[in-house]
Amino acid sequence: MAIDLAQFRETFFEESLEGLDVMESGLLGLEPGSTDLELINRIFRAAHSIKGGAGTFGLTDISRVTHVMETVLDEMRSGKRKVESDAVEVLLKGVDVLRDLIDSARAGCEAEADKIAAIQARLDALLITGSSGHSGDQHSTPSSTTVPTAQAGWEIRFEPETHLFRTGNDPARLFRLLEEIGEVRTEADLSRLPAWNELDPEQAHLKWRLELVGNVARPQIDEIFEWVEGDSRIIVQPIQSSVAPAAEARAVEAAAEPPPAAATNTSKTPGAESTRTADRKAKPSEASSIRVGIEKVDELINMVGELVITQSMLGQLGQDFDMSRIDRLRDGLAQLERNTRELQESVMRIRMVPVNFVFSRFPRLVHDLSSKLNKEVELLISGEQTEVDKTVLEKISDPLVHLVRNSLDHGIETPEAREAKGKPRNGTVKLDAYHHGGSIVIEIKDDGAGINRERVVQKAREKGLISPDAVLSDEQALELIFAPGFSTAEVVSDVSGRGVGMDVVKKNIDSLGGAVSIESKVDKGTTISIRLPLTLAILDGQTIRCGEEKYILPLISIVETVQARKEDVFSVAGGGTVFRLRNEYLTVVRLADLFEIEEARRNFTEGLVVVVEGGGQRIGLFVDDLQSQQQIVIKSLESNFRRVDGISGATILGDGTVALILDVAGLTKMTGATSSSRNNGRNENGENRTEGAHS
């Protein structure tokens, strides 16, 4: 064929990965003993498509593995094999291996041969003995029968379809190939042979039962029959030979083999898999594409059409314009504003994908993790159709995985412990996503052991993260678990507990302009809420004025704004100023001091104190005036300039001037750093720093 298939490879990979997802979710939903034919068929069909496609592109590893999986599924759907959890486990592992194979093929690198051999062996064992046989990663007893990679012989039943000859295949030739690898004894079955006068010499009427004796691996047989498998029925079984003890011995050997292989695999895993998964993560962002519903595209086309109409209307107006037509001009501009706004919203929606993209990983994760940890956990997902910006979603995916793992590892107790507490054996983890006031909120809720506030505070004290006499609210205490190096886990498991996860989670969330909060009750459970902006490029901002300069505060970071009264402002020994807000004392700082703005108001009672939250802390920011709120487009300051402390970016206002966007977390840090140095500076000048303060 002259057609270059290379261009379709990428499509094949994407579709195959989707097919694997279908298989995985299907397998997870397959209960042992199930007779849900529809579900099994769906899984089968997915496997079949992948096999076909892999064959077309010459990806023999993939097609071989898929072929065996397909055989197992075929037996299940025809009722020949009962659905058992062992088989499902092996198939799930097969899905994993296929994913890796596809990633390797995509990246153009070699797949790990031992992985392929391992899964092939397990699948073969499944087919032969009816049980997975492989000891796997959890139970290391090699007592179960395993697949012998060497065998006494195979019994092959070969029943070609009548049209076999037309496909250009000849059974005799196949038998000759078999003879090359072992000793062949054939028995022909003439039952299908029609009467002489009805015999069509161009059709295949014979069936055979072959015995292949020798040290032959199953894949070798499969390879020979590959060409005809679509056009015939082939059943391959190991010969129930009298060399049982030898087979046992070999079985034990073989069993000993896979565990070391598995062990080396798992020890290799942290490195290899992390680089693999890192690669896999890198891939999506490189070969980045996005699926957009056609309605969104149509909407966009309509918007642009309207924009063009408005533009030509304004163009006409502008041609011979005089003041009498000013009203029409105003109308036209209002129309333009509407069109641009609608267009903007429409375009932003294109980048939005349902959270399900990330949520869909979790059933598998919970399934695997809960069996690994011997806990019974039910995962409930809601709000999976809530839409989020694609980039935000990609960045939140890892933190979410970490948080769910945490819930399972430290949150949900073992079934025995739960029963002892009078809770149901099944722990529940709920994932929810919804829009709330211009942000998206993702919640991870578990009904596990909760977080012990006292232990957290004590641990933080031990590690020197807080001073011994610091007074913390419940919320602040729980937020300590996000501090770097913090972990109350007694044992560092490879699931979690190294204390590096949570602070990375928080950092990732902060870098997206989001916020995370925890609520927890001992023995009742923990709820972690993550609030994220709907998109990264646009921000709701509050313009503030300080002296002659304007800055923008992200609306998400503003808690409230108050007018300070003289009696609420106190100076503190050491040069700081605090502000009393109801029952709390907040550090308050003048933006003018941090930014050296000259004509700003000095007196705390003559301006406004904006209470802002960032970097896990709240401070009061003293400014002259609040102005308008608007949506602003974030422009990078760093692309042509560099990072400036306290500034997270810039934007262009309606009048064409640049306004800087404040970075509240940065400002909080600056407040701590500069208050003492400023104090020195001012005192030298003899300036009274404590004006407006309660002395």
Added chain:
Amino acid sequence: MSSATLEKDPKTGPLSATGTQEYLTFVLDGQEYGVDILRVQEIRGYESVTRVPNVPKYIKGVLNLRGTIVPIFDLRCRFELEEVAYDRTTVIVVLQVNTGDSKRIMGVVVDAVSDVCNLSNGEVQAAPDFGSRVKTDFIRGMATRNERLVILLEIDRLLSNEERSVLEKLSE
């Protein structure tokens, strides 16, 4: 009449042995300076700039250049010349600067722009060495034109040096 390195690509490294280069000359405090014309993106009249807090005095702030945020340097301040009020002839020269492996756009405020001149590499003399106390690696060379001295600037080092020295100061 361009130099031997005819590419529009502003990576005109060391001066080629043969050939000439075009320079845009401008005036600062009565002294003429020149920059490689291939680096000049545009010349704009001075517009007010948004101040950026906590940066050295010679960084006046940032400007909106058709949607991109561009930092503006005051060369008078950078060269520690006395400051003057900006007037009608004050311009901003927008330059493409190579920092590390990225290209950035920056603007410099100058008193006035002169013209474009062609200088062959033979006419350019190396900058004198003032000893280690005065860093002059941002001077590409000096030339004479119409009996006046023109100091040719190495833009990449001039404007990137900022980053390094500022960062050093900040980390004290």
